[in-house]
Every structure is written in C-alpha cells, then in structure tokens.
Amino acid sequence: MHNEVRKEVILTTLALRAGYGGKPVLQSLEIEVREGEIVAVIGRNGVGKSTLMKSLIGLIPAMSGSIVYRGEAVEGLPAHKRARLGMGYVPQGRDVFPRLTVAENIAVGAAIQGRIPEEGRRQVVEAFPILGERWSQRAGTMSGGQQQQLAIGRVLIAAPNLILLDEPSEGIQPNIVQDIARNMVELNRNTGVTIILVEQNLDMIRAMAQRCYVMDKGRIVASLDREALDDESEMRRHLAV
DSSP states (O other), X not given: OTTSOOOOEEEEEEEEEEEETTEEEEEEEOOEEETTOEEEEEOSTTSSHHHHHHHHHTSSOEEEEEEEETTEEOTTSOHHHHHHTTEEEEOTTOOOOTTSBHHHHHHHHGGGTSSOOHHHHHHHXXXXXXXXXXXXXXXXXXXXXXXXXHHHHHXXXXXXXXEEEEOTTTTOOHHXXXXXXXXXXXXXXXXXXXXXXXXXXXHHHHHHOSEEEEEETTEEEEEEOHHHHTOHHHHHHHHOO
C-alpha cells in the first residue's frame, strides 16, 4: 500500500470559524480530504457536525479562515456556485419534492445540465436500482430509505466530484442503511467520487468510512484510521450522546 500514488487533496479547511448570528460554532476547524476518499465526521450531538457540512457547501458563511476546494478558495462563493464547481450536498432529513415523481426530482438535480443526461440517468439507476423501478412514482409515497436514495440520486445526476452526506442513516431501517452504504462504496469505487459523511450510526460508519474525524465543541479532536473504527469501546466513547 505505501508505494501507491498519493492522491491530490480535494478539500481543505484552514482555521475555519463559522456559525449563526455572530456566534462561532466551528472553532478554527481544520480537515484535509484527498480525492476518492470516504471520510466520516463523527461526534456527539451538538458539536457542530451539521454546521460544518453547511459551511462547506455555503449555506452558513465563514466568519474567518478558508475552505479550499480543488485548489480554489471557495469560502466567499454562494452555495449554487460551489455546486457548479462539483460539490454535492445531501442535507439531513432527505430533501426531496414529495409531489414530484422520482424522474422530476432527478431532473431538478440535473438543472445545471438543463436535462437528464442519459449517461447520468444510467449511473443513478445503477447506483440505486430502486429509483429505476419507481421512476414515475411520486416521491412522497416512497419509504424514508427510498427517499434518501432519491436525495442522493438527485445530487449524483449533476456529476459531483465531492458528495457531502449529512446523517444519511437518520430514520431509516437498518437493512436499508446497509444497502445505501454498500451502494455508496460501490459508487466511490466505480467513479472515484469523494464522500464526506456526518454520521452517528456505527454500522454505516463501518460499512463506508476509510477513516474518521472526531469533532467536539466545534473542533477536530482526533483522527481515526480504519482499524480504530472496529474498536467498539473506542467508537462508543466518541459517539456517546
């Protein structure tokens, strides 16, 4: 392993401070993610994990510090411009349009392209076969797990280089959690897409992550390698609510 080519860094934060109403939640936070990695950000509730994801995509402005994506400082750019540069964001709570069909939801995600590219459609349906089966069904009539897959598919259609997943397992039955994890790992393997996920579910973290950052009170307090993820007591300690 040690002689493989070091992949380029795709995303770095430098002394990032961000928060709400002038109060920083992120305190000089620093992470570095390389192309093609699947990295989990873990920690107790309320330590700033979702704030980190929102500030990376541009929904919360940085107060100071910087976010460098593929060599470009993006902290000054609005969210839609970051999306155009190849950052995809799947928010907590499955953001789909319930009255629109699967196809129409995916078309919204493809709006950057103007229509659903055939190649993209194939990739989405290969990654999440259920979406092909439910292509003309209204999103609101689908289960939580299916909606989560649709939320990811909608981001996927814009061909991102980086996908930010905020608590993808939330409110989804365990067998579907494993399905989604497996599909994402497969997608990463086939396309090289980089994935950063915020997650509390130990099974999903183990099934997906190659390594982990541990957050506490708005900072990164530890960086764990793959082996540490299998240490039950160590992981419970970091995730203890």
